[in-house]
Amino acid sequence: MNLDTREPMIDTLGVLETAALLRELTAGLIAVAGFDEGLDRLVRIARDAVPGVDCCGFTALRAGEPAGVAASDPARAELDDLRHGPDTPAMTAIRRREMITADLAEESPWPAWAERARGLGVHGVISAPVDVDEQVIGAINLYAESAGALTPRHQLTAMLLAEHAGLLLAAARDRERQAARADQLDTTLLAEGVVGQAVGVIMTQRGCPAPEALDVLRSAASSLDIPLREVAERLVLTVSRPRDN
Numbered sequence: 749m750n751l752d753t754r755e756p757m758i759d760t761l762g763v764l765e766t767a768a769l770l771r772e773l774t775a776g777l778i779a780v781a782g783f784d785e786g787l788d789r790l791v792r793i794a795r796d797a798v799p800g801v802d803c804c805g806f807t808a809l810r811a812g813e814p815a816g817v818a819a820s821d822p823a824r825a826e827l828d829d830l831r832h833g834p835d836t837p838a839m840t841a842i843r844r845r846e847m848i849t850a851d852l853a854e855e856s857p858w859p860a861w862a863e864r865a866r867g868l869g870v871h872g873v874i875s876a877p878v879d880v881d882e883q884v885i886g887a888i889n890l891y892a893e894s895a896g897a898l899t900p901r902h903q904l905t906a907m908l909l910a911e912h913a914g915l916l917l918a919a920a921r922d923r924e925r926q927a928a929r930a931d932q933l934d935t936t937l938l939a940e941g942v943v944g945q946a947v948g949v950i951m952t953q954r955g956c957p958a959p960e961a962l963d964v965l966r967s968a969a970s971s972l973d974i975p976l977r978e979v980a981e982r983l984v985l986t987v988s989r990p991r992d993n
Contacts, residue, residue: 765797765798765799765905766905766908768797769793769797769798769909770909772793772797773793773794773797773913773916774912774916776789776790777789777790777913777916777917777919777920778916778919781920781923782920782924783880783884783917783924784818785920786917786920787806787808787816787818787917788818790804790806790888790917791818791819791820791888792804792820794820794909798902800892800897801892801898801902802821802870802893803819803821803824803870804819804888804889804891805817805818805819805827805828805889805891806818806828806886806888807830807836807838807839807875807886807887807889809884809885809886810883810884811883814829814831817830823868824868824870824891826868827864827865827868832864833860833861835857835858835860835861836858836861836875837858837861837873837887837889838875838886838887840858840875841875841876841877841887842877842886845877847876847877847903847906847907848873848874848876849898849903850872851871851895851896851898852870852871852872853895865891869893870891870893871892871893871894871895871897872891872892872893872894872896872898873890873891873892873898874889874890874898874902874906875887875888875889875890876890876907876909876910877910878910878913878914879914880914880917880918880921881918881921884917887910888906890902942977942980942981943962943976943977943980945980945984946965946980946981946983946984947961947962947980948961949983949987950964950965950983965979965983
Protein backbone atom coordinates (compact mmCIF):
# COMPACT_ATOMS: atom_id res chain seq x y z
CA MET A 749 0.00 0.00 0.00
CA ASN A 750 1.36 3.42 -0.96
CA LEU A 751 0.96 6.22 1.59
CA ASP A 752 1.09 9.87 0.56
CA THR A 753 3.36 11.51 3.14
CA ARG A 754 3.88 14.78 1.36
CA GLU A 755 1.50 16.90 3.46
CA PRO A 756 2.88 15.75 6.84
CA MET A 757 6.38 16.50 5.56
CA ILE A 758 5.30 20.00 4.50
CA ASP A 759 3.68 20.56 7.91
CA THR A 760 6.83 19.34 9.66
CA LEU A 761 8.96 21.73 7.63
CA GLY A 762 6.58 24.55 8.56
CA VAL A 763 6.96 23.76 12.26
CA LEU A 764 10.75 23.62 11.93
CA GLU A 765 10.83 26.94 10.06
CA THR A 766 8.69 28.59 12.75
CA ALA A 767 10.84 27.15 15.55
CA ALA A 768 13.97 28.45 13.81
CA LEU A 769 12.34 31.87 13.44
CA LEU A 770 11.49 32.06 17.15
CA ARG A 771 15.01 30.97 18.12
CA GLU A 772 16.53 33.60 15.85
CA LEU A 773 14.15 36.21 17.20
CA THR A 774 15.09 35.36 20.78
CA ALA A 775 18.80 35.50 19.99
CA GLY A 776 18.38 38.83 18.21
CA LEU A 777 16.27 40.58 20.85
CA ILE A 778 17.32 39.01 24.14
CA ALA A 779 20.02 41.59 24.86
CA VAL A 780 18.93 44.71 22.94
CA ALA A 781 19.32 47.85 25.02
CA GLY A 782 16.02 49.48 24.09
CA PHE A 783 12.59 49.20 22.52
CA ASP A 784 13.38 50.96 19.24
CA GLU A 785 16.43 48.78 18.63
CA GLY A 786 14.28 45.74 19.35
CA LEU A 787 11.70 46.82 16.77
CA ASP A 788 14.36 47.32 14.10
CA ARG A 789 15.75 43.84 14.68
CA LEU A 790 12.29 42.29 14.82
CA VAL A 791 11.19 43.50 11.40
CA ARG A 792 14.49 42.56 9.73
CA ILE A 793 14.49 39.06 11.23
CA ALA A 794 10.85 38.45 10.26
CA ARG A 795 11.43 39.61 6.70
CA ASP A 796 14.50 37.42 6.24
CA ALA A 797 13.21 34.32 8.04
CA VAL A 798 9.61 33.95 6.82
CA PRO A 799 9.37 32.53 3.28
CA GLY A 800 6.94 34.43 1.07
CA VAL A 801 7.20 37.66 3.10
CA ASP A 802 8.86 40.47 1.15
CA CYS A 803 8.87 43.11 3.88
CA CYS A 804 7.81 43.55 7.46
CA GLY A 805 6.72 46.51 9.54
CA PHE A 806 5.62 47.37 13.06
CA THR A 807 3.07 49.96 14.14
CA ALA A 808 3.40 51.08 17.78
CA LEU A 809 1.02 52.93 20.08
CA ARG A 810 1.99 54.33 23.46
CA ALA A 811 -0.84 55.31 25.81
CA GLY A 812 -3.19 55.10 22.83
CA GLU A 813 -1.21 57.52 20.68
CA PRO A 814 1.02 56.76 17.64
CA ALA A 815 4.53 56.05 18.90
CA GLY A 816 6.50 55.43 15.73
CA VAL A 817 7.07 52.64 13.28
CA ALA A 818 9.78 50.22 12.22
CA ALA A 819 10.12 48.89 8.69
CA SER A 820 12.45 46.40 7.07
CA ASP A 821 12.05 48.39 3.84
CA PRO A 822 12.25 52.15 4.53
CA ALA A 823 10.60 52.92 1.18
CA ARG A 824 7.46 51.19 2.46
CA ALA A 825 7.51 52.57 6.00
CA GLU A 826 4.47 54.75 5.28
CA LEU A 827 2.30 51.62 5.24
CA ASP A 828 2.91 51.28 9.00
CA ASP A 829 2.76 54.99 9.81
CA LEU A 830 -0.54 56.16 11.33
CA ARG A 831 0.26 59.76 10.41
CA HIS A 832 -1.08 58.89 6.97
CA GLY A 833 -4.44 58.00 8.53
CA PRO A 834 -5.85 55.48 11.00
CA ASP A 835 -7.62 53.28 8.43
CA THR A 836 -4.99 50.58 8.11
CA PRO A 837 -4.83 46.80 8.67
CA ALA A 838 -2.53 47.41 11.64
CA MET A 839 -4.98 49.73 13.37
CA THR A 840 -7.86 47.35 12.67
CA ALA A 841 -5.89 44.49 14.22
CA ILE A 842 -5.10 46.62 17.28
CA ARG A 843 -8.70 47.77 17.73
CA ARG A 844 -10.26 44.35 17.26
CA ARG A 845 -7.48 42.48 19.09
CA GLU A 846 -7.40 39.92 16.30
CA MET A 847 -5.29 39.03 13.30
CA ILE A 848 -6.22 40.68 10.00
CA THR A 849 -5.47 39.14 6.60
CA ALA A 850 -6.16 40.84 3.28
CA ASP A 851 -5.54 40.18 -0.41
CA LEU A 852 -5.29 43.64 -1.91
CA ALA A 853 -6.38 42.41 -5.32
CA GLU A 854 -9.86 42.29 -3.81
CA GLU A 855 -12.01 45.11 -2.44
CA SER A 856 -10.41 46.53 0.68
CA PRO A 857 -11.91 48.06 3.84
CA TRP A 858 -9.02 50.57 3.73
CA PRO A 859 -9.25 51.88 0.14
CA ALA A 860 -6.77 54.78 0.48
CA TRP A 861 -4.21 52.62 2.29
CA ALA A 862 -4.66 49.74 -0.18
CA GLU A 863 -4.06 52.08 -3.10
CA ARG A 864 -0.80 53.29 -1.53
CA ALA A 865 0.21 49.70 -0.82
CA ARG A 866 -0.38 48.57 -4.40
CA GLY A 867 1.55 51.59 -5.60
CA LEU A 868 4.48 50.34 -3.51
CA GLY A 869 4.21 46.84 -4.95
CA VAL A 870 2.41 45.24 -1.99
CA HIS A 871 -0.55 42.96 -2.75
CA GLY A 872 -1.03 40.98 0.46
CA VAL A 873 -0.88 41.76 4.19
CA ILE A 874 -1.21 40.08 7.55
CA SER A 875 -1.40 42.28 10.66
CA ALA A 876 -1.26 40.66 14.10
CA PRO A 877 -1.74 42.58 17.36
CA VAL A 878 1.18 42.66 19.79
CA ASP A 879 0.76 43.31 23.53
CA VAL A 880 3.97 44.71 25.00
CA ASP A 881 3.01 46.17 28.41
CA GLU A 882 0.42 48.36 30.10
CA GLN A 883 1.49 51.38 28.04
CA VAL A 884 2.65 50.03 24.67
CA ILE A 885 0.73 47.93 22.16
CA GLY A 886 1.13 47.53 18.43
CA ALA A 887 0.86 45.31 15.41
CA ILE A 888 3.38 43.39 13.36
CA ASN A 889 2.67 43.61 9.64
CA LEU A 890 3.81 41.03 7.10
CA TYR A 891 3.66 42.11 3.45
CA ALA A 892 3.82 40.10 0.22
CA GLU A 893 4.37 41.41 -3.27
CA SER A 894 2.32 38.60 -4.85
CA ALA A 895 -1.43 38.29 -4.39
CA GLY A 896 -2.34 35.04 -2.66
CA ALA A 897 1.21 34.49 -1.36
CA LEU A 898 0.18 34.70 2.30
CA THR A 899 -1.34 31.39 3.39
CA PRO A 900 -2.92 30.00 6.60
CA ARG A 901 0.59 28.88 7.58
CA HIS A 902 1.71 32.51 7.42
CA GLN A 903 -1.22 33.43 9.67
CA LEU A 904 -0.11 30.88 12.26
CA THR A 905 3.47 32.13 12.01
CA ALA A 906 2.28 35.73 12.46
CA MET A 907 0.29 34.77 15.56
CA LEU A 908 3.27 32.99 17.15
CA LEU A 909 5.60 35.79 16.10
CA ALA A 910 3.34 38.40 17.71
CA GLU A 911 3.13 36.49 21.01
CA HIS A 912 6.88 35.90 21.18
CA ALA A 913 7.77 39.43 20.08
CA GLY A 914 5.50 40.92 22.74
CA LEU A 915 7.42 39.12 25.50
CA LEU A 916 10.83 40.08 24.10
CA LEU A 917 9.86 43.71 23.52
CA ALA A 918 8.45 43.94 27.05
CA ALA A 919 11.82 42.77 28.36
CA ALA A 920 13.56 45.39 26.19
CA ARG A 921 11.28 48.08 27.63
CA ASP A 922 12.16 46.91 31.15
CA ARG A 923 15.89 47.13 30.39
CA GLU A 924 15.38 50.60 28.95
CA ARG A 925 13.58 51.76 32.09
CA GLN A 926 16.23 50.22 34.34
CA ALA A 927 18.99 51.97 32.39
CA ALA A 928 17.16 55.28 32.71
CA ARG A 929 16.79 54.79 36.47
CA ALA A 930 20.48 53.90 36.73
CA ASP A 931 21.44 57.05 34.82
CA GLN A 932 19.25 59.12 37.12
CA LEU A 933 20.85 57.48 40.15
CA ASP A 934 24.32 58.17 38.75
CA THR A 935 23.42 61.82 38.29
CA THR A 936 22.15 61.99 41.86
CA LEU A 937 25.25 60.30 43.25
CA LEU A 938 27.60 62.57 41.32
CA ALA A 939 25.77 65.59 42.72
CA GLU A 940 26.29 64.40 46.29
CA GLY A 941 29.26 65.91 48.11
CA VAL A 942 31.52 63.07 49.16
CA VAL A 943 30.75 60.72 46.27
CA GLY A 944 31.23 63.51 43.76
CA GLN A 945 34.54 64.43 45.39
CA ALA A 946 35.71 60.81 45.26
CA VAL A 947 34.74 60.56 41.60
CA GLY A 948 36.74 63.74 40.95
CA VAL A 949 39.78 62.19 42.62
CA ILE A 950 39.55 59.06 40.47
CA MET A 951 39.05 61.13 37.30
CA THR A 952 42.21 63.08 38.12
CA GLN A 953 44.24 59.98 38.95
CA ARG A 954 43.12 57.91 35.96
CA GLY A 955 42.26 60.55 33.40
CA CYS A 956 38.86 58.95 32.84
CA PRO A 957 35.31 60.35 32.48
CA ALA A 958 32.89 60.56 35.40
CA PRO A 959 30.80 57.43 34.56
CA GLU A 960 33.95 55.30 34.41
CA ALA A 961 35.21 56.78 37.67
CA LEU A 962 31.88 56.00 39.33
CA ASP A 963 32.14 52.40 38.10
CA VAL A 964 35.61 52.16 39.69
CA LEU A 965 34.15 53.40 42.97
CA ARG A 966 31.28 50.89 42.75
CA SER A 967 33.70 48.05 41.99
CA ALA A 968 35.78 48.94 45.05
CA ALA A 969 32.65 49.02 47.24
CA SER A 970 31.62 45.62 45.95
CA SER A 971 35.08 44.11 46.45
CA LEU A 972 35.37 45.48 49.98
CA ASP A 973 31.70 44.70 50.76
CA ILE A 974 31.10 48.15 52.22
CA PRO A 975 28.70 50.94 51.21
CA LEU A 976 29.63 53.19 48.30
CA ARG A 977 29.50 56.29 50.46
CA GLU A 978 31.96 54.81 52.96
CA VAL A 979 34.43 53.97 50.15
CA ALA A 980 34.09 57.54 48.89
CA GLU A 981 34.68 58.96 52.38
CA ARG A 982 37.80 56.82 52.85
CA LEU A 983 39.22 57.88 49.49
CA VAL A 984 38.57 61.57 50.08
CA LEU A 985 40.03 61.32 53.60
CA THR A 986 43.12 59.56 52.27
CA VAL A 987 43.93 62.15 49.60
CA SER A 988 43.15 65.07 51.88
CA ARG A 989 45.59 64.01 54.59
CA PRO A 990 48.78 66.05 54.65
CA ARG A 991 51.77 64.01 53.57
CA ASP A 992 54.68 63.60 55.94
CA ASN A 993 57.79 65.39 54.77
